[in-house]
Amino acid sequence: xxxxxxxxxxxxxGIGVACMTVGGAGCNSGGAYGNWGVQRVDPEKTxxxxxxxxxxxxxxxxxxxxxxxxxxxxxxxxxxxxxxNRPVVFVGTVRNETxxxxxxxxxxxxxxxxLINSGRVRVVADRDQRGEIRDERQQGQAWNMPETVKKQxxxxxxxxxxxxxxxxxxxxxxxxxxxxxxxxxxxxxxxIQSNEKVWIGSKDIKKVAxx
Numbered sequence: 001x002x003x004x005x006x007x008x009x010x011x012x013x014g015i016g017v018a019c020m021t022v023g024g025a026g027c028n029s030g031g032a033y034g035n036w037g038v039q040r041v042d043p044e045k046t047x048x049x050x051x052x053x054x055x056x057x058x059x060x061x062x063x064x065x066x067x068x069x070x071x072x073x074x075x076x077x078x079x080x081x082x083x084x085n086r087p088v089v090f091v092g093t094v095r096n097e098t099x100x101x102x103x104x105x106x107x108x109x110x111x112x113x114x115l116i117n118s119g120r121v122r123v124v125a126d127r128d129q130r131g132e133i134r135d136e137r138q139q140g141q142a143w144n145m146p147e148t149v150k151k152q153x154x155x156x157x158x159x160x161x162x163x164x165x166x167x168x169x170x171x172x173x174x175x176x177x178x179x180x181x182x183x184x185x186x187x188x189x190x191x192i193q194s195n196e197k198v199w200i201g202s203k204d205i206k207k208v209a210x211x
Contacts, residue, residue, distance in 0.1 A: 051181040051209035053100040053166075058107050061185040061203045066114035069189065074198040075120055078159065088122045089115055089189070090158035098168040098183065111162065111187075124158050160189050160198065181207045 041047065047056070078087040091112050096102040108126070116123050125133060137150050144150075164187040171180040182204070189199040 051179055051207045053098065053102050053183065055106075057183060057205050058103075058110065060205060062107060062110040062114055064203045065185065065187050065201045066111060066118070068201045069187065069199055070115075070118050070120050072199050074189065077198075086120065086122050087159045088124060088156055089160050089162055090124050090192075091115070091126065091162045094164040094166065094187075096166050098166055099170070100168070102166050104166070107164075107166075122156070124156055130155075158192055161192055162187060162189050164188065177211050179209045181209070 047054075075087060079085065091108050094104045094107050094111075096104050112123050112126075115121050124130075137152060140149050141152070164185065167184050167186070169182040171182075172178070183206075185203045185205070187199075187201045188197055190197050
């Protein structure tokens with residue numbers, strides 16, 4: 001057997017011994033994440049894995065807050081003073097002031113979805129989207145057919161901006177066997193012209209975890 005063949009044989013033998021030593025776990029293609037049983041569930045079903053922020057908290061928050069927002073007088077007050085036109089809303093930043101990971105982009109997109117689907121207000125694109133759209137419109141000035149070119153400086157201006165935050169208070173028992181996790185989600189709707197706050201809403205979520 002040549003020297004190269006001997007080397008290959010030695011390496012393969014070593015790998016085999018290593019696999020048997022760790023019970024084959026290290027050689028499983030799934031590794032530490034293998035052999036999971038997966039079950040699809042209704043996305044609306046609450047599944048509490050632990051006490052931290054999760055998708056059910058986001059869903060509970062955006063539905064309650066937007067329902068409250070649209071039920072308040074500011075919508076009709078605007079329409080009365082603007083010939084029946086619907087107010088235009090820009091959904092701005094929702095700050096994460098908790099120690100948990102919170103996908104605030106997901107939260108703001110859900111706010112936009114609820115607002116648009118209500119049919120009571122109009123919603124404009126967010127900052128990132130506007131930049132991409134403006135680039136596309138600018139490119140179109142040089143490359144699109146004249147009859148399909150979109151005009152510059154014709155964007156719909158927002159009447160209100162929606163801003164918010166997610167805060168938390170966490171309490172732990174002396175024996176560290178009980179944790180009380182409290183979240184508060186705050187939203188504010190502000191008149192862009194006057195800086196007047198026309199609506200403020202909050203949603204509280206409280207969880208108790210024991211072991």
